[in-house]
Amino acid sequence: xxxxxxxxxKLKQGNKDENLELTIDIIKRxxxxxxxxxxxxxxxxxxGYFIADAMYExxxxxxxxxxxxxxxxxxxxxxxxxxIGIPELDLRKRGLIYNTYVLISSGKIMGVWRxxxxxxxxxxxxxxxxxxxxxxxxxxxxHGMKFGVMICYDAFFPEIARIYSLKGADAIxxxxxxxxxxxELWDPILRARAIENGVYxxxxxxxxxxxxxxxxxxxxxxxxxxxxxxxAPAFEEYVLEVEISPSRVEFARRVRPTLRxxxxxxxxxxxxxxxxxx
Amino acid sequence: xxxNSIEDIRRILLSINIKETAxxxxxxxxxxFERVGAEKAIIGVSGGVDSSATLMLTRRAxxxxxxxxxxxxxxxxTPEEDVQDALEIVKLANVEYKMIxxxxxxxxxxxxxxxxxxxxxxxxxxxxxxxxxxxxxxxFANTLRGIVVGAGDKSEIILGYYTKYGDGxxxxxxxxxxxxxxxxxxxxxxxxPEKIAMKPSSPRLWAGQTAAxxxxxxxxxxxxxxxALFELGMKINDVLSLKxxxxxxxxxxxxxxxxxxxxxxxxxxxxxxxxxxxxxxxxFTIWR
Numbered sequence: 001x002x003x004x005x006x007x008x009x010k011l012k013q014g015n016k017d018e019n020l021e022l023t024i025d026i027i028k029r030x031x032x033x034x035x036x037x038x039x040x041x042x043x044x045x046x047x048g049y050f051i052a053d054a055m056y057e058x059x060x061x062x063x064x065x066x067x068x069x070x071x072x073x074x075x076x077x078x079x080x081x082x083x084i085g086i087p088e089l090d091l092r093k094r095g096l097i098y099n100t101y102v103l104i105s106s107g108k109i110m111g112v113w114r115x116x117x118x119x120x121x122x123x124x125x126x127x128x129x130x131x132x133x134x135x136x137x138x139x140x141x142x143h144g145m146k147f148g149v150m151i152c153y154d155a156f157f158p159e160i161a162r163i164y165s166l167k168g169a170d171a172i173x174x175x176x177x178x179x180x181x182x183x184e185l186w187d188p189i190l191r192a193r194a195i196e197n198g199v200y201x202x203x204x205x206x207x208x209x210x211x212x213x214x215x216x217x218x219x220x221x222x223x224x225x226x227x228x229x230x231x232a233p234a235f236e237e238y239v240l241e242v243e244i245s246p247s248r249v250e251f252a253r254r255v256r257p258t259l260r261x262x263x264x265x266x267x268x269x270x271x272x273x274x275x276x277x278x
Numbered sequence: 279x280x281x282n283s284i285e286d287i288r289r290i291l292l293s294i295n296i297k298e299t300a301x302x303x304x305x306x307x308x309x310x311f312e313r314v315g316a317e318k319a320i321i322g323v324s325g326g327v328d329s330s331a332t333l334m335l336t337r338r339a340x341x342x343x344x345x346x347x348x349x350x351x352x353x354x355x356t357p358e359e360d361v362q363d364a365l366e367i368v369k370l371a372n373v374e375y376k377m378i379x380x381x382x383x384x385x386x387x388x389x390x391x392x393x394x395x396x397x398x399x400x401x402x403x404x405x406x407x408x409x410x411x412x413x414x415x416x417x418f419a420n421t422l423r424g425i426v427v428g429a430g431d432k433s434e435i436i437l438g439y440y441t442k443y444g445d446g447x448x449x450x451x452x453x454x455x456x457x458x459x460x461x462x463x464x465x466x467x468x469x470x471p472e473k474i475a476m477k478p479s480s481p482r483l484w485a486g487q488t489a490a491x492x493x494x495x496x497x498x499x500x501x502x503x504x505x506a507l508f509e510l511g512m513k514i515n516d517v518l519s520l521k522x523x524x525x526x527x528x529x530x531x532x533x534x535x536x537x538x539x540x541x542x543x544x545x546x547x548x549x550x551x552x553x554x555x556x557x558x559x560x561x562f563t564i565w566r
Binding site: 013014050051052053054125128180208209210211212214235 | 301302305306309310455554560561562563564
């Protein structure tokens, strides 16, 4: 059993220092928690998601001040893991930045995920700033359960969730920055990903206005059978706490064994058909 | 069902979740007000539906003490009924208000300009009135650490049916994404009396001016066309084939939208440098 905490709090647009303090305040609340606890902040949590061209200034490397500070306060806390989002400055390829999510525990980085599908339509301009990631499938273990991460719009592409599930994920974290126009889409998308794979889906969204755009909240957890087991309210701050268990994954895959019944020949067709034909 | 008449679209347009819309607008006003550290919201109140709805929403968002309403009639142009309605709404909102006759200011400007030998046309003077009100609103805002809350709605902004740097010269536009027909419902929801909520629209830039006459139709006819184009993403040809649509009105509206595009932009600048140029590729948020 792992306790999942989703802090749906009003992070400040562009104010990294203040957001880091808000993040640490939340983490400290769980310092004395006996159960293994996973705290899931939303996408690009440290900058409050949308800051346009200030993104270049805000980007920092994985060994930068934000990750170091959180790793430091988690040093002695082996039963606590924290996921945060940062605009990540690439140390190898100078000048490139990524929309990155990092899981941290016991003073160390457990895993790093970079967003692949960068929405650049309507209100979104992510491809203006971020380089896209093409590697997938990192699954990390925390107190007996395995986790993958797909960042916001990545959840709209079922292949990503499938890769994590095939690699053994029990739960997929979906850190998001979802504004009002996308609100109706998340229930069907997230429940489908859960049912298709028999996995938990942990959806952590921002709440509050960024300029004129309302990020609606409604963070939620879908269990591996596709049921929404907890949902935070819209437009309000709320800290969601839910326990998840590997036995629910086993149960889901017994009553509807989608992963067992997956015919890999279909994936071969998908692969063949998705390649551009010249 | 795919809409095939103007009536179908009007139904969709009017089925807006008004409670949630009001809530989003209130949250927006509160968020902006707090983040800029303002102490007063300054609102020009005309006695029309837009400013009345904006006043009531701002009142609910910030409370009565944070608001100063200004009623700025122009003798000979503003109907007495509007002044009475404006008084009624500020009293209903129970906020502080001041009455400033705008005619002296505007007429002074006009006569100083006309002393050079030019004779201003009706439109030029109408815009002077709207801009005089903007000057007064900002004088209060600057002195009281305030922000100017504008009352433009989405129909007017899309059509560019407002005065650049006049009623368009404001800090925020809380109902700027709500169509006029929807504002009427929203207004009633936040306590604006029926008579004001349903009053025919007019910029009142000259005596007897009405929006319907100038735009060629009432907003009940205009809004479904705008809604079909911008919210439903219908192609112009599909809009033209809707039952009950007047083709010449669609073309007139499209022309208006195009020629007024400049009102929605920062003043155009020719790009010289590689770095970001304001209005072209300068992209920053208010907070960062």
